[in-house]
Amino acid sequence: MEDWKEYRLGEMIQCNPQVKLEKGKSYNLIDIDSIEIGSRYVKGKELTVYDGQSGCHFQNGDTVMARITPCLENGKIAQVQCESQKGFGSTELFVFRGTENKTDSDYVFNLMSMQFIRNLAANSMTGASGRQRADLGFIKRIKWNFPPLPTQQKIASILSAYDNLIQNYKKQIEALQTGACELYKEWFVRFRFPGYQTAEFENGIPEGWKIERIGNIGEVIGGGTPSTENEEYWDGDIPWLSPVDLSDNTNVYVSRGGKNITKLGLQKSSAKMMPKDTVLLSSRAPVGYVALAKNPICTNQGFKSVVCNTSVIQPIYLYFYFRMNKNYLQSIASGATFPELSGSMMKKLKVLLPQMELQKEFSKKANIFISKAELLSEQITNLTQQRDLLLPRLMRGALEVH
Template sequence: MSEWKRCTVGDVCEVFDGPHATPPQSNDGPIYLGIPSIRSDGSIDYENSKRISYENYPKWTKRVTPQENDVVFSYEANLESYARIPAGFEGCLGRRMAIMRPDPSAIDARFLYYYTQSPAWKAVIASRTVLGATVNRIPIATFPEFPLRLPSLPAQQHIAGVLSAYDKLIENNRRQIKLLEEAAQRLYKEWFVDLRFPGHETTPIHNGIPEGWKRTTVGKICELIRDSSRPDDRNESTMYIGLEHMPKNSICLNMYGDASSVTGSKLNFRKNDILFGKIRPYFHKVGFAQCNGVTSTDTLVMRAKPNCFGLLLEIVSSDAYVAYATATSKTGTKMPRADWNAMSAYELLEPSARVLAQFDGFVKQITDEIMNLSDQIVAAREARDRLLPKLMSGEIEV
C-alpha cells in the first residue's frame, strides 16, 4: 500500500453536472441519462432510458456532452449508481446526474469505474452524504475534493484488465442469452403464428386451424400457483426473487436475494415455473425460474401442464401478451395490476400432441443453454465481486 498515493477526484478528473431541469420527452433521439438509466451492473440501460429530441439536444448539452470513458453517477437519491460511458454513446445528462471525466495520463477510466465499487470509495460517500428530508445527496460543489488512493497508472491498467475480463465474459454471455431468447420467439412465430410447423405441408387447414389443433386459453395449459411461504419456512439457502431482481424484456432470471431477510407471506415456486410481475405489467418482467425458491406476492407463478412449458413461456413472455395483460389490468390507487382472470382467458392455438412435444423439446434445449450461460454469469460476477475489494485496497497485487 505504500506505493498507493493519496489524491483527490479533482486531481485526476474533471467533474461536470447536468442541467437542473427536465427536457420534453421524445419517442426517439439521444439518450437522456437519468437515475433509471444506470443498471445495477454499471451498464447503460438503452432500452428503458428516456429520450430527447435532436431539436432539443444542443440546448441540453451546452454544459457538457458525455463522451466515451466518462463515469456517470447520481448525486441525489441513489448514491451507488455509476456507469462508464461506452463508445458510440449519444446522449445528455439529466437532473441529479454528473460525470467524472478522467485524465488518461493520471487515471485509467476502467479503474476509476471499479474504484467507485470499492469499500474505500463507498466509505468516502457515506462520510459526505447530506441527509435530506426526502432524498439524500452528496454536494457536487465539493465533489472534486473527495479523496482517492491510487497505485501507479500501469498498476491501475493491470487491475482494470483483470476485473474487466470478468465483465467481458458476463457481457458476452448476456449477448448469447439474448440471441437464444430471440431464437425461441422466432420459432414460436414460425410454428404458431405463420403455421409453418413440421408437417404443415400435408396438414389440412379448417377455418384457419390445422387439423389436430384446437383453440384453448392460457389458463388451460397452466396452473396458477398460490403456495404460500411463511417466514419460518425460509432460511439463508432459500432463493428469493422479488420484482427488483427480475429484468425487463428477458426470460433469464439469474438475480436473487436472501429469502431469510424478507418478511411477510411469499409464494413458493419450483424450477421451470414461470414468474410474471403483475404490478405495472408493461415493465415486461417475465421469466422462468432456474431453481426452487420464493417470490413476492406481486408476482404470478404459472406452472405449465405436461409438454406445455415451451408454449406457455413463449406466449406469456411475448410483446403481444404483455400488452394484453397491460390493457386488461386493474387500475389501483397507485399502479395497475395484472388481472389473472383476464390473463388466463387469453386465446391461443394448442397444436397436436406431436407438434407440442417437439416444440417443448426445442424450447427446453434453449432454456437449458440459457441456464448454463446464466450459471457462468453468476460465477463470474461472484468471483469479480470477491476480488474487487482486495485489488482496490492493494491487498492483492497484480
C-alpha cells in the same frame, strides 16, 4: 506502493464534467432503467432530440452512477458506450471521468464501482424517506490512495479483460435467446411448424389446435410480502422474488431473488410456495417480466404466476407465449395507481394451444438454446465472482501488477 498517494476524489476525478451538446441534434438518452446491474457498459436508449432538457451530460468512457436510493445501493453504475459518442440523461445520475495526466477513465469506473465507495456515497444521502439522494460534495471529499497513472491503466486492463469476456458471453446468451424466440414465432405465429405444408386450418388456426383460457390450463397464484418489521420473517432459506429481481434477468430460469424469507415468514404472509417450472409473470410495477422457476420458489404480490397443467400445456411454451405478448399484456393491464393484471384478468386470458406433441417437440428444441445459455450464464457468474474478488485487492494495492 511508495509512489501511491492519497488524494480526495474531487482532486483527481472530474465530477459532472461539462459536455457541450447542440440543441436540435439527436443523442442517446440514458436513464436509470437503461443501466443493468452487473453490466459494465450502457449504450443508452434510442436517439433523442436534445432541446435543452435538464439532466446530466456525458461522453463515451464516462461513468454514470445513480444517486438516488435504492438504485445507488443496488449498484446502478455503468460506463458509457453509446452510438452518438455524447449524450444526456436523468437528473438522478452522477457523471465521473478521469483527469488528463492524473487518472484513467477505466480506472475511475472500477473505483466508483467499489462497494466501499458506494457505501460511503450512500451514507451521505439526505432527503425525504424513499427519495434520498447522495451528496456530490461529500463524494468529492472522499479520500483514496491513488497509484501512478501507468499502474491505474494496468489495473483497469486486468479488470477490463473480465468485463469484456462477460460482455461477450452476454451477447452469446442474447443470440441464443433470440434463436429460441424466432423458433417460437416460426412455429406458432407464422404457423411454419413441422408438417405445416399438409395441415388443414379451421377458423384461422391449424386443425386440432385450441384457444383456451389460462384459468382452464393451470393454477394462477399471487404472492405476498412478510412484514419487513419482523426480523424472524427474513434471511431464511426460502427463495422469494420481487419484480425487480427479474428486471435485469437474462436467463429463462431463475432460482432465487435478492432476498430469502423464513418458513415463519411464508406462514405469516400471503406468499405461496410454488413448484419447479412455475411460470413467473410480473403483474405490476411493471407488467410483463417472465421467467421459469428453477426450483420451488415464492414471490411478492407483484406476480400472477401459473402452475401449468402439463397434460395440456408445456411450461416453456407458456413462457414464450408471455414473452412474445409482453406488449399486449401491458396494454390490457389497468389500475388507478399503476397498471396491474389482476387474478381474474389472468384467468380469462386466452392462449393458443397447439397439440401436445408439437409443444413437446418445441420444448425439446428450445431447451437446446436454453441449456447453452444456462452454461454461459454459469460462466458469467464465475467470472463475476473472480472479478469482484480481484477488484478491491487490485485497487488497494494488495496485488502487484506488472
